[in-house]
Amino acid sequence: MTKYNKLRIEWDCRRGMLELDKVIMPFYQQHFDGLSECQKQSFIRLLACTDLQLFSWFFNRTPAIDTELQAMVDYIHQTLQLSN
Template sequence: MSLANNKARLRWACRRGMLELDVLFMPFVDEAYDDLSEADKLTFERLLSCQDPELFAWFMGHEQCEDAELNAMVQFILGRVKA
């Protein structure tokens, strides 16, 4: 089931075990998620299905995600944070 139609479930899925990820995902959902294309929303949901250690490594720049779509979403989120 897609989380796109249920913002409360999406926000719950953004709550992670690491504060560093929470401070990236929660504002992104509140401020930018609604403006994403349907394809990008699905990519973001797929990103949320990844494990916290992977996400942490990608967002902190320790590793690069090999999945091009997920990597593009990581870079998009990081770009919003830096802007």
Template sequence: MNFNRFRIEWECRRGMRELDEMIMPFYKNHFDNLSEAQQTTFVEMLKFTDPELFRWLMNQEKAPQPEMQQLVELIQKSLEV
């Protein structure tokens, strides 16, 4: 699938600094290595609000779809390095 990279990068810029520090590095360092399905899920995930994303990434709630939850876990693992 052909993604609009400028738009995705813009949507990675969140209102919460904590999210910026998790989502943008993941996008820059790992997006190209994701499967097409994972890339699509990532783009869909960016449509959710900052508080929702924050709760998922902080393990306060599970993401609404299993594919999204798997992506949340990938983002979390990428931060452990």
């Protein structure tokens, strides 16, 4: 089982856009520990994306080119029941 630097992940969850902060941080705080190892890796990869990419995927519903990242975006949408 991979160990994760929780402080680093929490820091990376802080974004430059309030809209993203209201999605990413709550998901991390409430659901990260329950994710599979594969999902955790996808979430961490998601955090490496730019705010503009994330905003487009979460709010404009533009699909991510990477299928694993898109699956994580979809999972976050379902989990938090985001509407758009």
